[in-house]
Amino acid sequence: MNILEIFSFSFEALKERRVRATLTTLMVIMGASLIVALNGTGNGFTNFINSQFSTLGANVLIVSPRGDIHVDKALAEEISRINGVEEVLLFIQQTSSITSKGETQTSIVVGVDQSKLPLLFPTISFQSGTFVSETDNVGIILGNELARSSSGEEPFATLGQTVKVVYQKYVNQQPVVFQRSFIVRGVLNYVGSGIVPIDQMAFISTSAAKSLFDKENFDGLYVITEDPNLDKPVMDRIRDLYGNNLIIISPQVISDMIHQVSSGVYLFIRIVAMVSLLVASVGIITTLQTSVMERIKEIGLLKALGFTNKLVLAIFLCEATIIGILGGGIGVFLGMSLSYMMSWILGRSLHIGTSSSAGELFTIQIIPVFDSWNIISTWILCVALSMISGFYPSWRASRLDPVEALRHE
Known part of the structure; x- marks a missing residue:
């Protein structure tokens, strides 16, 4: 057989x-x-x-306040002196409505020193335009998907176009609307999905964010370490100095x-x-x-x-x-x-x-x-x-x- x-x-x-x-x-x-x-x-x-x-650099820590502590330039300077810290960036962020050509989209608007954004997001690049300087109070850059119309026809906004950012908050239980017009200085290339949705975000200068959102202090700060291996020692040192007053998130550790x-x-x-x-x-x-x-x-x-x-x-x-x-x-x-x-x-x-x-x-x-x-x-x-x-x-x-x-x- x-x-x-x-x-x-x-x-x-x-x-x-x-x-x-x-x-x-x-x-x-x-x-x-x-x-x-x-x-x-x-x-x-x-x-x-x-x-x-x-989307976030492996050597980036996200620090936000808890309790009565205020995030300001003094706090940023103190943290920047910790061994292993390369850069500290203050930021303000708020969910807002952005209107262009009669269409409105919801986005996270972030005020941050944009010259340092490549340190935070190593993969970002521009489809058109460039970053907004810290002295520019009317410039804005848009994520790739935000710049595209939700209808899929004409772009939501293009370089040089004026858009309106609208934010509402309650003061004494009464709604107060804050709004300002911005000029599109840049549109980012597509990045892809991530824990930080860059493609749906908008970026302005920190001075413009403080004025628009009526904030005296910052919402948090990005701590950039010299090496990803230093993330944990830097986190431990920040906790030693500020205890539970600061929440520290390390994408790498998570x-x-x-x-x-x-x-x-x-x-x-x-x-x-x-x-x-x-x-x-x-x-x-x-x-x-x-x-x-x-x-x-x-x-x-x-x-x-x-x-x-x-x-x-x-x-x-x-x-x-x-x-x-x-x-x-x-x-x-x-x-x-x-x-x-x-x-x-x-x-x-x-x-x-x-x-x-x-x-x-x-x-x-x-x-x-x-x-x-x-x-x-x-x-x-x-x-x-x-x-x-x-x-x-x-x-x-x-x-x-x-x-x-x-x-x-």
């Missing part, structure tokens, strides 16, 4: 015991699909987290924490997947062992017809191999589909805030990423485990004495 005939013979034997074979194959499918789905979702989630924090937590969760579920494969292995042993017991007379007949021990071993081992091939193959494709479902559910259940002032949330979109080697190795693992599990029952079948087997009732 050639290899194709052996596989055909083994497949027919499995079809005769289809219920038992199907249940065993389902256990292999479950383990393989979980491994592939988790790896795809995990890789996609990792890429998403990296993309979210890639990213690392998320990776650690998600890695632990995925490791646990991978263990569950491996246990499922081990259970499937036990199922294969049981299935083949039962098959051997039921087919003792058939084995004796095969040997009487001239089948060698190796050929009988190959026939039963092929049954286990077929279970691994089918279970692993179906499990891989099912796992890829399951990964998209898991990513969609994860994206719908998790939200990320665009800023503390904006109070806005957006649903995250996670796209599974599949490693070809991981998929192949998962399939090979299923086949290998099936063959290993099926070896002992197959070996027992091959060692049966044909005379005794033919006498078996």
Whole structure:
């Protein structure tokens, strides 16, 4: 018999015991699909987290006040003297309405020294125009998506055009509207989604922001360290000096924490997947062992017809191999589909805030990423485990004495 005939013979034997074979194959499918789905979702989630924090420099700390402390130039100067601090940028930000050509969009307007923006956002560049200087009280730059019209036709605003920024706050429980016209000095290139939604933001000078939003102090400051490895020492030093009066956010630290937590969760579920494969292995042993017991007379007949021990071993081992091939193959494709479902559910259940002032949330979109080697190795693992599990029952079948087997009732 050639290899194709052996596989055909083994497949027919499995079809005769289809219920038992199907249940065993389902256990292999479950383990393989979980491994592939988790790896795809995990890789996609990792890429998403990296993309979210890639807009901000890895050496940037975001500091905001808590309690009675005021963020002003004196505080910025004190923090700038901490060892490891390269630059400190004060900022004001507020959710506002921007009107242009009869169309209104909501945006986060940030007042900051724009000459230092490349230190905060290394990936930003201009589609047209340039940064607004600190002495310019009427200039504004727009994020790429903000500059595009929501209707998708003509641009919302272009270089040199006048736009109106409108902000409302309550004074003595009465709404007070602040508004000012600005000239578009620049439009940024598209950056992409991130924890800081640059494409939907607008930037003005700090002096213009203080005047427009009627604020004496700043909303917070960006602390830029000399090296990402200095983020934690600088954070610790700021906490030593100001205690709980300042909230410090490090995108790099948050990213690392998320990776650690998600890695632990995925490791646990991978263990569950491996246990499922081990259970499937036990199922294969049981299935083949039962098959051997039921087919003792058939084995004796095969040997009487001239089948060698190796050929009988190959026939039963092929049954286990077929279970691994089918279970692993179906499990891989099912796992890829399951990964998209898991990513969609994860994206719908998790939200990320665009800023503390904006109070806005957006649903995250996670796209599974599949490693070809991981998929192949998962399939090979299923086949290998099936063959290993099926070896002992197959070996027992091959060692049966044909005379005794033919006498078996």
